Amino acid sequence: MKIKIDYDLCMGDGHCNEVCPEVFAYDDEKTEARVIVEEIPSSLEERVKQAIEECDTDAILVEE
Ligand code: SF4
Numbered sequence: 001m002k003i004k005i006d007y008d009l010c011m012g013d014g015h016c017n018e019v020c021p022e023v024f025a026y027d028d029e030k031t032e033a034r035v036i037v038e039e040i041p042s043s044l045e046e047r048v049k050q051a052i053e054e055c056d057t058d059a060i061l062v063e064e
Contacts, residue, residue, distance in 0.1 A: 001039070001040040001045055001048070001062065001064070002038070002039060002040065002062070002063040002064050003023075003035055003040065003048065003052075003060055003061060003062055003063060004035060004060075004061050004063055005032075005033055005034070005035060005059055005060055005061070006059045006060075006061055007032065007059075009057045009058060009059035010032060010033060010057065010059040011056070011057050011059075012030075012031040012032045012033065013056070014026040014031075014033060015051070015054060015055065015056075016033050016051040016054075016055060016060060017033055019047060019050055019051040019054060020044060020047040020048055020050070020051050022037070022044055022047075023035060023036065023037045023040060023044055023047075023048055023051070024036070024051065048060075
């Protein structure tokens with residue numbers, strides 16, 4: 001599983017970072033989240049799916 005953030009949609013609330021900090025970093029200065037893992041380990045997939053569901057603007061996109 002690979003994901004990316006659509007920065008046209010991301011509103012920078014940092015919620016994904018709260019749900020799964022192992023995958024999403026949050027830059028306080030730029031007020032934006034970043035994906036810091038190339039390939040999501042299966043052990044984290046459930047929490048990443050939770051972050052995707054809870055992202056209010058649907059900015060987290062699954063690539064494969
Ligand atoms: S939860 Fe969605 S809107 Fe919020 S920082 Fe993460 S990607 Fe952006």
